[in-house]
Amino acid sequence: MSGQSLLVPGELSPTRSVPGNIRRPEYVGKPAPTPYTGPEVQNPETIEAMRIAGRVAAQAMAEAAKIIAPGVTTDELDKVAHDYMCDHGAYPSTLGYRGFPKSLCTSVNEVICHGIPDSTVLQDGDIVNLDVTAYIGGVHGDNNATYLVGDVDEQSRLLVERTRESLDRAIKAVRPGRQINIIGRVIESYAKRFGYGVVRDFTGHGINSSFHSGLIIPHYDSPHATTVMQPGMTFTIEPMLTLGTHDYDMWDDGWTVVTKDRRRTAQFEHTLVVTDTGAEILTLP
Numbered sequence: 001m002s003g004q005s006l007l008v009p010g011e012l013s014p015t016r017s018v019p020g021n022i023r024r025p026e027y028v029g030k031p032a033p034t035p036y037t038g039p040e041v042q043n044p045e046t047i048e049a050m051r052i053a054g055r056v057a058a059q060a061m062a063e064a065a066k067i068i069a070p071g072v073t074t075d076e077l078d079k080v081a082h083d084y085m086c087d088h089g090a091y092p093s094t095l096g097y098r099g100f101p102k103s104l105c106t107s108v109n110e111v112i113c114h115g116i117p118d119s120t121v122l123q124d125g126d127i128v129n130l131d132v133t134a135y136i137g138g139v140h141g142d143n144n145a146t147y148l149v150g151d152v153d154e155q156s157r158l159l160v161e162r163t164r165e166s167l168d169r170a171i172k173a174v175r176p177g178r179q180i181n182i183i184g185r186v187i188e189s190y191a192k193r194f195g196y197g198v199v200r201d202f203t204g205h206g207i208n209s210s211f212h213s214g215l216i217i218p219h220y221d222s223p224h225a226t227t228v229m230q231p232g233m234t235f236t237i238e239p240m241l242t243l244g245t246h247d248y249d250m251w252d253d254g255w256t257v258v259t260k261d262r263r264r265t266a267q268f269e270h271t272l273v274v275t276d277t278g279a280e281i282l283t284l285p
Contacts, residue, residue, distance in 0.1 A: 004125060006262055007108055009251065010118035013075050015101060016082050018091055025135050025211065028096040036210035041232035046139060046208060047273050047282075050234060053090065054141030054271050054282035057134035060084040061143060062285050064104065064132070070124040070150045074106035077130060078117035085134050093133035093140050093211055100255060105131035105144070112240050112248055112257040112265045113202050124150035127160055129267050133211065140211050142236050143283035144269040155243065156264050159196070163241045163266040166190050170219075170237050174229060174272060174279035181225035184218040187239045197246035199265070202257065204236040207271055229274045234282070238269030 018024070027033035042050070064081040082103035085092050092103030100116070107115035107129040108122070115129075122128060131144035146160045166187045173186045183204070191198050198220045206215030218225050219239040244263035251258065259265050272279045 004109070004123055007111060007120065007258070009253065009256070010074075010120040012101060012116070012118050016079070016095070016103060018086055018095065022086060022089060022091050023135070023138070024091055025093060027098070027211070032098055033211065036213040038209065038213075040206050040213060040215050040234070041230050042208050042234050042273070043232070047232065047234065049137035049139045050141055050208065050271065050273070050282050053134050053136045053139050054143070055285065056085060056088050056090045056136055057132045057141040057143050058283045058285040060134060061130050061132040061145065064130055065145070065147055068122065068128060068147050068149055070122055072122050074108065074115070074117040074120045074122070074128070077106055078102050078104055081130070081132050088136070090134040090136035093135045093142070097211060105129070107131070107267070109264050110258045110262045112199055112242070112259060113267060114255040114257055116253060116255055122149045125152055126150070127152060127156050127264060127266060131269065139209050140207050141283050142207055142211075142269065142271050144238060144267055146266040146268060159241060159243055159264060160266045162190070162194060162196070163239060164268045166239045166241060167237060167268040167270065170239065171270065171272065171279050171281065174274060176229050176231050176274055176276065178229050179225065180217060180227045180229065181222050183237055184225060185221040188220045191241050197242035197244055199240035199242065199246045199248070201248070202240060204238050204269070206235045208234050231274050231276050233274040234271065236269055236271050238267060240265055240267040
């Protein structure tokens with residue numbers, strides 16, 4: 001593990017504007033979204049719209065990732081993703097969601113999730129997660145990935161590689177007729193091989209016209225996750241693995257979640273639809 005100092009909050013830039021002709025999610029300007037009461041199984045039209053939203057989110061993340069390098073600020077990453085989404089007619093789903101001030105999440109090193117882009121400068125040896133969600137056509141597409149910054153130590157590199165592998169294995173476990181808990185069982189059993197912690201309190205979720213529909217996708221083997229997968233169900237899988245404990249602390253900003261032992265953590269995410277034979281990834285560039 002590199003000897004870099006722990007992250008501290010930086011300074012926020014002014015809120016970025018979104019062109020007026022771009023459709024906003026219903027929660028923008030409100031303290032919280034209206035609870036979702038619709039189905040978890042989506043019709044073909046909604047799924048096709050989610051393919052478009054997922055593609056925009058995936059490409060926005062890829063564009064931001066192109067500039068990841070030592071010396072780049074997390075706010076610069078936010079600007080690239082924001083501009084890409086707006087240029088393609090999409091609203092950045094996180095902007096204004098429960099008051100979140102930016103257009104993606106940037107989670108560096110010990111930050112598990114929901115890091116706020118700011119003046120923080122990426123250092124050689126860091127790892128950084130970009131979490132990008134796009135809203136277009138009345139639906140959301142949500143994805144994230146963890147990237148290496150410069151020359152990263154072997155322990156961190158393996159954590160990132162294995163977290164990606166845990167997502168890939170979980171996606172392969174998706175089948176209609178299986179309970180949701182198979183997803184967490186696959187992730188947790190793989191992570192345990194390496195002594196990694198599996199974050200429990202932040203999960204995957206149902207997604208469609210709602211950013212978070214209420215369906216919960218645990219990344220550990222939960223006896224309560226007994227919902228049976230059906231063709232047309234749409235949700236995210238987004239495992240968060242840690243080098244140490246899965247326990248966490250929350251910064252005073254109410255968003256930034258860091259490992260309690262301040263050891264590093266990685267995450268990967270895709271939005272999926274359950275098919276007749278498995279899963280289709282909707283967040284591909």
